[in-house]
Amino acid sequence: MRFDEAYSGNVFIKSHPSYEDAQAVIYGMPMDWTVSYRPGSRFGPSRIREVSIGLEEYSPYLDRELEEVKYFDAGDIPLPFGNPYKSIELIEEYIDGLMADGKFPLGMGGEHLVSWPVMKAVSKKYPDLAIIHMDAHTDLRTDYEGEPLSHSTPIRKIAEHIGPENVYSFGIRSGMREEFDWAKENGMHISKFEVLEPLKKILPDLKGRPVYVTIDIDVLDPAHAPGTGTVDAGGITSRELLASIHAIAGSDVKVVGADLVEVAPIYDPSEQTANTASKLLREMILGWIK
Amino acid sequence: MRFDEAYSGNVFIKSHPSYEDAQAVIYGMPMDWTVSYRPGSRFGPSRIREVSIGLEEYSPYLDRELEEVKYFDAGDIPLPFGNPYKSIELIEEYIDGLMADGKFPLGMGGEHLVSWPVMKAVSKKYPDLAIIHMDAHTDLRTDYEGEPLSHSTPIRKIAEHIGPENVYSFGIRSGMREEFDWAKENGMHISKFEVLEPLKKILPDLKGRPVYVTIDIDVLDPAHAPGTGTVDAGGITSRELLASIHAIAGSDVKVVGADLVEVAPIYDPSEQTANTASKLLREMILGWIK
């Protein structure tokens, strides 16, 4: 007597009914309390699920259908409002569980800080982990006006944790001079403005390595993703981002986890950003979960 | 490993986990294909659930908490787009099942036409059923420009089915002259413009009778419910509608089913209408399900 939840948009479309035999787990991380500009991404995961009912299940890019992958939508991790410390603890703990169970973690933000505990947890299992990071912003601050837990710090944290030389940022068009300098001095890779072309050049270097991919939706130009906290002109098109996802899918890296963060529905009156995010997730599922 | 769905707004807040021991069942009827003006109410049930996470579980009006009632949120009934005939068949069939199982049906529209098969199904069990109808519009047309299945006809249909003298409309401020004439000639009750005062006068007459209550959110003034298909100035306040729900709760009628229809999120940029609808549902649950 319970109707298919996907029909109401309450889980990501075609979500598998059970956790146990799922290859991957989708989960929301509805946190936005450290953002310095416009909050609202806490509602991103919920809206992405809702609009996913408008998706076709088949990708003409990858010639693959969603039913070929088993992924379980676990809902949103309950996080304490206004407490970033405890929130990241809870996230890390949850991902530790997923890794122990051999699941591919596929997260939806929330602000970008949520990626930090996920990447940390994944790196426990994969000591040679590399990070592919697509974003408008460096996110390399040590703190934001004194606060070490900020949406502008997650890449710095993971870079210090696994070594800056294992972090590859693409599409960056905003940051402090100090952040760019730190990256250069520490051997971290930053491709400014572009994603697809530099990515194609670097993927062969990552051959065979486990890779976690974190995508901040604001790597897209505001034309393609108005519904996010910090819009920044001069970004890439959704076409380039799709092609980048496909480039990774067609490469020899082994994607071991991924997230898509910073969708903020309240700045998305036409729901175009949420719809784009749901399509990106479909391509991430079909391209990366083998 | 599945997080509480209510946390993500994927079911109505505090929804009971199982159908079997629930007193009531909440279900969405996401249909809007016969409306003559602005469509969009198909997304009403989903949005009402989503915003229900903002509700307190306690009603200071009724001094009762949601955990005191067991209701199961079944999701949305899958309905075939653009086919009103089959849609109402499917709804009737579903409600027949609920009635057989002894559940209190609590529906969310969708356009008002969805109430017709529900009321018909409920009347099978309760031959002496009375209808309390709160709406801006008479909904007493036989057809809309030739179409017998239209959002402007459900009250006519139920009135002809159970007898017009058993139908009580309140708050009506829009309709054709022929509709008002038909009601008068056939002994159907219509209270124009007002809800609370005429309702208080009529409730004693319905003492002990089984009553189905159908509320079109547009009985509210557009100030209180902009997010609906057909807004019509001069309506009642949300305060009056709450008081009307409480008046029924405090009366001697036996509510045996209810619905709230015509919430259209796309016309609700501040989500005030969806939030109001979720509060109205809480009060309907706490006041009418004993």
Add this chain to the structure above:
Amino acid sequence: MRFDEAYSGNVFIKSHPSYEDAQAVIYGMPMDWTVSYRPGSRFGPSRIREVSIGLEEYSPYLDRELEEVKYFDAGDIPLPFGNPYKSIELIEEYIDGLMADGKFPLGMGGEHLVSWPVMKAVSKKYPDLAIIHMDAHTDLRTDYEGEPLSHSTPIRKIAEHIGPENVYSFGIRSGMREEFDWAKENGMHISKFEVLEPLKKILPDLKGRPVYVTIDIDVLDPAHAPGTGTVDAGGITSRELLASIHAIAGSDVKVVGADLVEVAPIYDPSEQTANTASKLLREMILGWIK
């Protein structure tokens, strides 16, 4: 081969097809270039026509139908952008023609300044004209920071033209101290905050007189009319405004012209203000054009 224009919302619903035998003429005055706060009312007339397709043709308040009145929708008067001087000349000239043809002028603004040339033209035919003015604002300035043609001056202009004692303002809740003082010193009537009750008291005094009624939609509270240039909290409900229209309809004054101004669609995302305006116009037509 031309479809009914009302079906597309291109004329006000049920508009009569010819000018010649029409009792009344509806026209838009799409001007907003002198407003001191938020422009956009130039698109008001067009949007009011568009949404009028959602109206019922029958008024349950007045028990009368639109087909009982012949009114011709002439479209919008072409006005030169940014030139208030020429714009008011063109309006006055047009209304002169309507008066010569014996038509009831029913205007849609546009900013309130457009009412000045209309009232002036009407006063030529009716030397004993009285003005009933419903508004949040006094509109009694002599100028706005030096500009004599401003949306804040039309009532001052007509008051000086026909005598302040012939002007009756209702619902006023905003203005400069000097404006209130000028009104008091010159025998002009101002009812602060309220419309219906003071109107009922004054209508008998106007018995038999020709009256022009000018309604600024912002006399409504922002809850009831967010889509206007200058919202001001503490206003009346649409219910009170409807009742005020009906009070005039039921009185012994002779309405000889009317307008409804300041609907600004861009501030009206749910189109509730335009819908309310179209209902108000229906009641003005049915109540005042005998």
Add this chain to the structure above:
Amino acid sequence: MRFDEAYSGNVFIKSHPSYEDAQAVIYGMPMDWTVSYRPGSRFGPSRIREVSIGLEEYSPYLDRELEEVKYFDAGDIPLPFGNPYKSIELIEEYIDGLMADGKFPLGMGGEHLVSWPVMKAVSKKYPDLAIIHMDAHTDLRTDYEGEPLSHSTPIRKIAEHIGPENVYSFGIRSGMREEFDWAKENGMHISKFEVLEPLKKILPDLKGRPVYVTIDIDVLDPAHAPGTGTVDAGGITSRELLASIHAIAGSDVKVVGADLVEVAPIYDPSEQTANTASKLLREMILGWIK
């Protein structure tokens, strides 16, 4: 005494006043009742007309002005709400009349299903008709969850009617695997993702043939057309679509009819989609009606 309707945006700008001597006829098909995702395109034609007042009459792309073509805006075809069967009958009947009168049909949707009866009617006059179809979606379903009349079926219907080998789809980025397979197996042309380059290659093959062009506005990326029912990332730019219209204009095909469908104003808060649609229509008129 009737003002120029184009001034109020009530007809498409520069519309010719009479049907009789017009080369082309513009008409709206305000139907959206079979859509599976977001309804609202019924208001597309009306809004496109309204915003057309912002257009220049001259095309610097084609060096031609609107006054060089005589087109009559007939308004919207009245269609019965919620009844797709009767709606397509009425549309076909209307187009039969236009074809009999030798008019170029230029339609505005409404959902894409409206193109089916138009193409069918046009094919009666031109047995060797070819279809150029620009869209994000294949629209090649036989039915949608059992409903044969659906916005996802029109291209399948015309392909079966005139032969799949006469149908050329461009820009397709969404559909079921079965749809792509059916096209391939039946000799129908589909260009995935791109429009301009494949179109340029195919146009010479269509030399001298009568061609009907149907454009679903969602062939544009959501960045360029957020105001539509089913947005899908990865689409083309408005610049590419304009160039595609110009490529057809400069080719040796004979365009004998065209439409632009799926503009949904409620998802278009900045009205950019409606404005883009009105410019596309101008270029279609200037480029295709000789």
Add this chain to the structure above:
Amino acid sequence: MRFDEAYSGNVFIKSHPSYEDAQAVIYGMPMDWTVSYRPGSRFGPSRIREVSIGLEEYSPYLDRELEEVKYFDAGDIPLPFGNPYKSIELIEEYIDGLMADGKFPLGMGGEHLVSWPVMKAVSKKYPDLAIIHMDAHTDLRTDYEGEPLSHSTPIRKIAEHIGPENVYSFGIRSGMREEFDWAKENGMHISKFEVLEPLKKILPDLKGRPVYVTIDIDVLDPAHAPGTGTVDAGGITSRELLASIHAIAGSDVKVVGADLVEVAPIYDPSEQTANTASKLLREMILGWIK
């Protein structure tokens, strides 16, 4: 060479140019990081200032003009994103300074938690301080899911600090049963649903006492204040709230500080809430700062 800032809406209209000789100081507290539902009030103070340019400087309610009061707009207090502990420390420190300088503190939120450090600071100077609290919500929680610093706790904190018998809440229509019980058991006053009438009864009891007034904009019905984090149907009108401000102004209490919180511009597409807030502030200034 610096233009009047009020002209650009960069300070609250008619703000006095210097701190030193101002009677009152206006300041923003742009914090929203503990809210459990919809964030966004951090931008409230800025938007209220911006729209204040649409205000008249004269109050026809109080017959007083803004130039009769000297208030200095100090801008927004810089607060660390995501750190509620430090934020409230900074606020308290700032208010301590204002009190030392003998200024009347007039704050704009931000979430309601910001009122806690203000009230605490004011109570240092006025040991017999009473609080008048207008709100939809009790805000009497000890914590929110474990977090002691939450937007749902400020009234509990001040009640425990100065004694619950000195706190008077009005308009409350939402909260947990435990909160209502705590208030009753501890002698705190709560008027449910209504503000004006119970306030009038209580004001005489507070004769001569120093009173701090904290207004959560959500005490208004969502119709009157859609632009806030947690809308809750069944609230009061802006007219009742204005009258309540005037009732305090006309009473014998001595207002020694006040705030207006929870305006969230992103949920306020017509800017009606911000405009209402700016009018409320004008009346608070004119009525309470003597």
Add this chain to the structure above:
Amino acid sequence: MRFDEAYSGNVFIKSHPSYEDAQAVIYGMPMDWTVSYRPGSRFGPSRIREVSIGLEEYSPYLDRELEEVKYFDAGDIPLPFGNPYKSIELIEEYIDGLMADGKFPLGMGGEHLVSWPVMKAVSKKYPDLAIIHMDAHTDLRTDYEGEPLSHSTPIRKIAEHIGPENVYSFGIRSGMREEFDWAKENGMHISKFEVLEPLKKILPDLKGRPVYVTIDIDVLDPAHAPGTGTVDAGGITSRELLASIHAIAGSDVKVVGADLVEVAPIYDPSEQTANTASKLLREMILGWIK
């Protein structure tokens, strides 16, 4: 005791505190009264300042930080509503003062007509001034339906004032045939559709010359700038516009003043256009003020 204004978004971020030692002056020209389509740009300057708080102070394009340039934000020039004649007088007078003081004028519109008095004033100091104009529209009309002061005329006015051969327009995709003809006949440069490539070709010809750059935000495609009065499909990307600013920065022309006009916040629900404008201004400051 006055908080940093930039924190509240009340001045453009990092604005220098004093006029005297500033190299450049930023000022708003909040005028929109002559526009023929959608007004609202009067609020552009204020909103651009507000969102500038979201900007990084460092440009990774130019490797330069805002603190390396001293610019003073003077606020908005007070302009008389509805009086274009006096408005342009006041602007010219203000710019005369800036030029006398040796300041770089950096203006924010407002409608494009505001650029005319600025360019005129700048040309007094630089008789060999050249104009670089980026826009969707020619703006070469002599008048708009008889009005010589119109948003469609400023480039004609300056072209006639300094000689058409000194005016270089880029990105033009809309205008009357007569305007294109006039430009061609009079030796004025117009690059249709494109900006960056033709600009790169022309910049060497302008070597060493003083250049004023006027950018109408609508040179961007509506996808990149929906928030403007007259959107026109087929425009350039924000990436191309940024590159064009950088091309000028890297050339041998001497930029002596600039403006960015036609940002209309009300058509910008996601604030993407205002955010883009603030980034463009940052790059203009860092690239052009040496």
